[in-house]
Amino acid sequence: MPFSNLDLHPTLQRGVRDLGFVRPTPIQQDAIPPALAGKDLLACASTGSGKTAAFLLPILHRLMDLPRGQTRALILAPTRELAAQILDDMQQLGKHTPITGGLVHGGVAMGPQEKAFKRGVDIIVATPGRLLDHFQHAYAKLPALEYLVLDEADRMLDIGFLPAIRKVLKHIPKPKQTLFFSATLPREVQELSREILRSPVPINIERRAEPASSVTQTVYPVPQELKSGLLVALLKNHTLDDALVFTRTKHRADRLTKLLVKEGITAERIHGNRSQAQRTKALADFKNGRIQVLVATDIAARGIDIDSLGHVVNLDVPNVPEDYIHRVGRTGRADATGDAFTFMSPDEASDIAAIERAVGRKLPRATLDGFDYKARPQGALEVPLQERIAAIRARKADDRARAKVNADRRARGSGGSSSGPASGGRHPTSHRSARVSNQGSNQSSNQSSNQSSSQGSSQGSSYGSNRTSGNGGSDKSASQGSGLGHRTGSRGGGRRTGGR
Numbered sequence: 001m002p003f004s005n006l007d008l009h010p011t012l013q014r015g016v017r018d019l020g021f022v023r024p025t026p027i028q029q030d031a032i033p034p035a036l037a038g039k040d041l042l043a044c045a046s047t048g049s050g051k052t053a054a055f056l057l058p059i060l061h062r063l064m065d066l067p068r069g070q071t072r073a074l075i076l077a078p079t080r081e082l083a084a085q086i087l088d089d090m091q092q093l094g095k096h097t098p099i100t101g102g103l104v105h106g107g108v109a110m111g112p113q114e115k116a117f118k119r120g121v122d123i124i125v126a127t128p129g130r131l132l133d134h135f136q137h138a139y140a141k142l143p144a145l146e147y148l149v150l151d152e153a154d155r156m157l158d159i160g161f162l163p164a165i166r167k168v169l170k171h172i173p174k175p176k177q178t179l180f181f182s183a184t185l186p187r188e189v190q191e192l193s194r195e196i197l198r199s200p201v202p203i204n205i206e207r208r209a210e211p212a213s214s215v216t217q218t219v220y221p222v223p224q225e226l227k228s229g230l231l232v233a234l235l236k237n238h239t240l241d242d243a244l245v246f247t248r249t250k251h252r253a254d255r256l257t258k259l260l261v262k263e264g265i266t267a268e269r270i271h272g273n274r275s276q277a278q279r280t281k282a283l284a285d286f287k288n289g290r291i292q293v294l295v296a297t298d299i300a301a302r303g304i305d306i307d308s309l310g311h312v313v314n315l316d317v318p319n320v321p322e323d324y325i326h327r328v329g330r331t332g333r334a335d336a337t338g339d340a341f342t343f344m345s346p347d348e349a350s351d352i353a354a355i356e357r358a359v360g361r362k363l364p365r366a367t368l369d370g371f372d373y374k375a376r377p378q379g380a381l382e383v384p385l386q387e388r389i390a391a392i393r394a395r396k397a398d399d400r401a402r403a404k405v406n407a408d409r410r411a412r413g414s415g416g417s418s419s420g421p422a423s424g425g426r427h428p429t430s431h432r433s434a435r436v437s438n439q440g441s442n443q444s445s446n447q448s449s450n451q452s453s454s455q456g457s458s459q460g461s462s463y464g465s466n467r468t469s470g471n472g473g474s475d476k477s478a479s480q481g482s483g484l485g486h487r488t489g490s491r492g493g494g495r496r497t498g499g500r
Helices: 010-018 026-036 051-063 080-093 111-119 128-135 153-158 162-171 187-196 224-236 250-262 276-287 321-328 346-359 385-418 430-459
Strands: 021-024 041-044 073-076 100-104 123-126 147-150 177-182 201-203 215-221 243-246 267-270 293-296 311-314 338-344 464-467 485-487
Touching: 010 021, 010 051, 010 080, 021 026, 026 041, 026 051, 026 177, 026 201, 041 051, 051 073, 051 080, 051 147, 051 177, 080 100, 080 123, 080 276, 100 111, 100 128, 111 128, 123 128, 128 162, 153 162, 153 177, 153 187, 153 321, 162 187, 177 187, 215 346, 224 243, 224 250, 224 338, 250 267, 250 293, 267 276, 276 293, 311 321, 321 338, 321 346, 338 346
Parallel strands: 041 177, 041 201, 073 123, 073 147, 100 123, 147 177, 215 338, 243 293, 243 311, 267 293, 311 338
Antiparallel strands: 021 485, 100 464
């Protein structure tokens, strides 16, 4: 069925044609008609299925003929990257409409976001935490709200947003329509859906959660300490031309990035400790081909949206099969092909077995010819646990020693001031005594601090509001598609945002 058969506003149809889409994806074909009819939806949709357009197009359609100047739709997303991507999709789909949108998330100033609330943009895309910050102010009451979307609901619950979501629901008026999208439907997600949905139309809720069939999945058994070496070898022999690499922790992401750069491979990392500006730049550089490797933690797994991404690498096997599915879902989007490599150390075999049970098949194993699986590691990506504990203890001992010195100094200072003349003036020699006492304290503090520091060292180791009318001013790569439907003609060779 072509998009032209869907009862969408002609202006939206024009935007869809501009993006080169003629045929909706299965989730769009199933979700758009009941959403246009005003029904609540409970949809199970994996990443890369085109689900973003499945909820954006009906909302844009229903907002077309309403007055401007009041926020009528709220879209909640778990991560900053996903929220930004949803707004970008809205701009592309609605670029011929007068509909406006605003982005609300942490890591940036609240001022421009406040202006979006006060101006009454039509659609706000937000992460729950920053939205609650705004809800403390009168300008963010959203009295005209009619439409609510929860995207990636399972991920929001995974990272602890359930209390925040309930607070959001108490703050806003009861929506006329709620669209609930989740890649998986665990018990907690189903309970939340029953709380907020009214006679929802179920879509794909019996579907097994698994990566797209166009993704080739391979497991590379390798010792933990040689994982980084294997990645470098695969990059240097051009098995991988580019890669989105997932690590278990932020520290491993940092260390892996440094190692890759040292090997002459352009790389950047994206994780929760990076500022929003740093995360945005790293993602833009990867999309535009300026860096070869983007290293990420799971916080980015559902926010990174890159068309024509060829390879995803799980340097560490995720503990939860759903996380594996979402990581792998970054490639093979909108029927494109892709490869997912997972590096499995011996102690991660049980996690791979759980993933295989979840996807319903055994994943093939592979080795790299010419790679020395018995080589000495070049350097650990993570400080051993005992060394980390020793370093923490040393820092705490240093803090206690410094606090004791400061307390002693304050006590001596207090005693000296109370022994002055009755008139309240200080004895002429008391100034010199205090200075001598303080100098002695400072020397003691420095010696104690240096000793503790030395011990610790030896034990340790090594956006505001955007208008979608007109052409939107977006660059070529942003306007060339988003995986929102099936594209006609050649896919081309560059990276483009898309595949929601």
